[in-house]
Amino acid sequence: MNAPNLEYAELAPLLTVFGAAVIGVLIEAFAPRRVRHPVQVALALLALLAALVQVILLAGTEVVGAVGAVVIDGPALFLQGTILVMSIISIAFFAERRLESGGDAFAPSASTLPGGEEEKVLVRQKRLQTEVYPLTMFAITGMLLFPAANDLLVMFVALEVLSLPLYLLCGMARRRRLLSQEAALKYFLLGAFSSAIFLFGAAFVYGFAGTLRFSEISEALTAQIGQEELLLTGVGLMAVGLLFKVGAVPFHSWTPDVYQGAPTPVTGFMAACTKIAAFGAMVRLFYVAFGGLRTDWQPMLWAVAIATMAVGAIVGLTQTDIKRMLAYSSIAHAGFVLTALVAADETATAAILFYLATYGFATVGAFAVVTLVRDSGGEATHLAKWTGLGKRAPILAGTFALFLLAFAGIPMTSGFVGKLAVFTAAVDGGATPLVVIGVVASAVAAFYYVRVIVLMFFSEPAAESPSIAVPSVWTTVGITLGAAATLLLGLVPGPLLDLAQAAATFVR
Amino acid sequence: MSPTPFLVLSAILFTIGGAGVLLRRNALVAFMSVELMLNAANLAFVTFARMHGNLHGQIVAFFVMVVAAAEVVVGLAIIVTIFRTRRSASVDDASLLKL
Numbered sequence: 001m002n003a004p005n006l007e008y009a010e011l012a013p014l015l016t017v018f019g020a021a022v023i024g025v026l027i028e029a030f031a032p033r034r035v036r037h038p039v040q041v042a043l044a045l046l047a048l049l050a051a052l053v054q055v056i057l058l059a060g061t062e063v064v065g066a067v068g069a070v071v072i073d074g075p076a077l078f079l080q081g082t083i084l085v086m087s088i089i090s091i092a093f094f095a096e097r098r099l100e101s102g103g104d105a106f107a108p109s110a111s112t113l114p115g116g117e118e119e120k121v122l123v124r125q126k127r128l129q130t131e132v133y134p135l136t137m138f139a140i141t142g143m144l145l146f147p148a149a150n151d152l153l154v155m156f157v158a159l160e161v162l163s164l165p166l167y168l169l170c171g172m173a174r175r176r177r178l179l180s181q182e183a184a185l186k187y188f189l190l191g192a193f194s195s196a197i198f199l200f201g202a203a204f205v206y207g208f209a210g211t212l213r214f215s216e217i218s219e220a221l222t223a224q225i226g227q228e229e230l231l232l233t234g235v236g237l238m239a240v241g242l243l244f245k246v247g248a249v250p251f252h253s254w255t256p257d258v259y260q261g262a263p264t265p266v267t268g269f270m271a272a273c274t275k276i277a278a279f280g281a282m283v284r285l286f287y288v289a290f291g292g293l294r295t296d297w298q299p300m301l302w303a304v305a306i307a308t309m310a311v312g313a314i315v316g317l318t319q320t321d322i323k324r325m326l327a328y329s330s331i332a333h334a335g336f337v338l339t340a341l342v343a344a345d346e347t348a349t350a351a352i353l354f355y356l357a358t359y360g361f362a363t364v365g366a367f368a369v370v371t372l373v374r375d376s377g378g379e380a381t382h383l384a385k386w387t388g389l390g391k392r393a394p395i396l397a398g399t400f401a402l403f404l405l406a407f408a409g410i411p412m413t414s415g416f417v418g419k420l421a422v423f424t425a426a427v428d429g430g431a432t433p434l435v436v437i438g439v440v441a442s443a444v445a446a447f448y449y450v451r452v453i454v455l456m457f458f459s460e461p462a463a464e465s466p467s468i469a470v471p472s473v474w475t476t477v478g479i480t481l482g483a484a485a486t487l488l489l490g491l492v493p494g495p496l497l498d499l500a501q502a503a504a505t506f507v508r
Numbered sequence: 509m510s511p512t513p514f515l516v517l518s519a520i521l522f523t524i525g526g527a528g529v530l531l532r533r534n535a536l537v538a539f540m541s542v543e544l545m546l547n548a549a550n551l552a553f554v555t556f557a558r559m560h561g562n563l564h565g566q567i568v569a570f571f572v573m574v575v576a577a578a579e580v581v582v583g584l585a586i587i588v589t590i591f592r593t594r595r596s597a598s599v600d601d602a603s604l605l606k607l
Contacts, residue, residue: 110589111589113592113593114593152568153564153567153568153571156568156571156572156575157571157575160575160578160579164578164579164582167582167583167586168582168585168586171586171589177593178593178594178604179604181586181589181590181593181602182590182602182603182604184586184589184590185535185586185587185590185599185602186602188582188583188586189529189535189538189539189542189599192539192542192579192583193526193529193542193545196525196542196545196546196549197526197545199545199546199549199572200522200545200548200549200552202549202568203518203549203552203553203556203565203568204552206553206556206564206565206568207515207552207555207556207559207560210556210559210560210562210564211562211564212564212568
């Protein structure tokens with residue numbers, strides 16, 4: 001029996017990140033404690049940069065690799081590149097050590113009791129926890145694999161590889177550890193529940209088609225050989241699992257809690273990267289495997305998209321915590337992407353790719369700004385504390401305002417071009433009513449973004465106003481990159497739009 | 509051999525698991541219910557593999573077992589940490605994060 005042939009060159013970005021994650025575990029085991037932090041950060045950044053270079057060099061490749069289990073094509077490479085860029089920015093925020101005295105955003109040891117004697121000793125010793133870097137690298141491996149998965153099994157494994165480290169990362173905040181642990185528990189239980197539903201759905205799709213490969217499922221669909229009840233049940237259950245990951249209504253209830261409780265750099269990372277990876281996987285599954293069934297799944301996604309935009313926009317209005325508000329904003333954004341997804345053609349794919357990139361830059365940047373507004377208890381996330389911020393820290397508040405305007409979709413920012421692209425694709429795909437609802441939802445959501453801007457710039461500072469931490473070069477560079485990309489993609493979106501258009505063809 | 513009884517059993521196990529996650533208050537029991545759902549999916553995969561006469565479904569079952577083991581490691585770590593902090597593993601007690 002011959003060993004299967006692997007396309008190492010095409011799979012190199014994945015293998016690089018995975019290898020770095022494994023080496024990271026070895027460093028945890030063998031390197032002395034004081035060198036771990038710089039070594040882990042350097043390793044993570046180098047590996048991610050190397051993987052990004054490999055993705056760029058692979059541009060234009062169209063290969064079905066790993067015995068048909070993984071496909072490297074335009075959408076996969078575009079999304080892998082986007083995920084890698086967001087990850088590099090996120091790692092910079094993870095590495096920030098100036099905000100807490102002698103520490104980063106993570107608990108010195110996740111296993112100590114919150115507020116216990118052991119924890120106090122570790123804090124005094126300025127102990128840093130470096131396990132977060134290998135965990136993040138494993139999560140990124142899963143995210144890179146997820147949009148490239150070409151069969152049901154690889155898709156499930158990638159889903160779990162990206163989720164399991166994230167559950168742990170959520171529970172590792174240095175401050176407010178009870179909230180953080182609670183967020184981890186909720187995310188874990190609901191995430192495991194949704195993966196189980198996804199897997200059961202995959203079983204039914206396999207029962208229908210007798211194969212796991214997307215292209216063969218699509219052929220079985222056209223030939224109508226199997227029992228359609230099995231297929232429809234399977235598609236519905238698999239959609240639940242994926243819609244959970246992107247945070248679409250009615251599977252969104254974890255989003256605000258987890259976004260609020262998780263350490264803020266982790267929130268930014270997963271808000272951007274998980275959503276990019278999950279939408280990538282969803283587009284491939286629905287277009288490549290279930291493309292012939294679109295008249296059956298389109299009504300379902302219509303309903304989900306409407307509910308997601310409405311809940312994200314309306315419930316976001318009542319939020320008083322900045323992280324929860326951004327969580328509802330991310331729910332609304334999932335709804336906007338879904339409007340393009342129902343259109344199901346190449347224009348829609350290109351629009352989704354572009355939208356995810358713009359959304360990612362603004363999201364990682366916005367959450368990084370949140371880490372800088374602090375009081376004695378850590379981050380000051382209550383909106384009341386942000387009053388008058390623009391008078392005391394005009395640059396910081398201005399940057400945050402830029403991200404909020406991008407979320408709202410104001411012209412001259414990347415958010416406007418992204419929204420225009422997805423809504424145009426949806427209209428072309430015959431989903432005009434959906435776009436009308438989308439525009440109304442954007443207007444409602446714009447209200448709460450603008451409210452924060454008004455609060456920051458046109459109100460007197462509160463009596464107990466928080467301090468603005470001066471970040472090290474890590475956070476400064478990260479936020480600058482996010483803001484520059486947000487502005488640049490709003491002013492000259494052409495090159496990236498062309499790239500997304502060129503990358504929008506799936507290989508079957 | 510008719511696959512129907514096995515699929516019915518699988519569906520029953522999946523439903524018990526799903527109901528367990530939604531109804532039980534103890535995080536450990538809820539987690540055990542998730543594992544039951546994964547095993548229900550395994551049974552369905554293996555049954556379909558037999559029905560189609562290929563091995564894909566059985567391979568999936570192996571992978572799912574490994575993934576489930578990894579999930580146990582992560583899940584128990586989180587649940588034990590919560591239990592040590594709060595002296596309780598009830599999902600109702602963990603309610604600091606609310607609207």
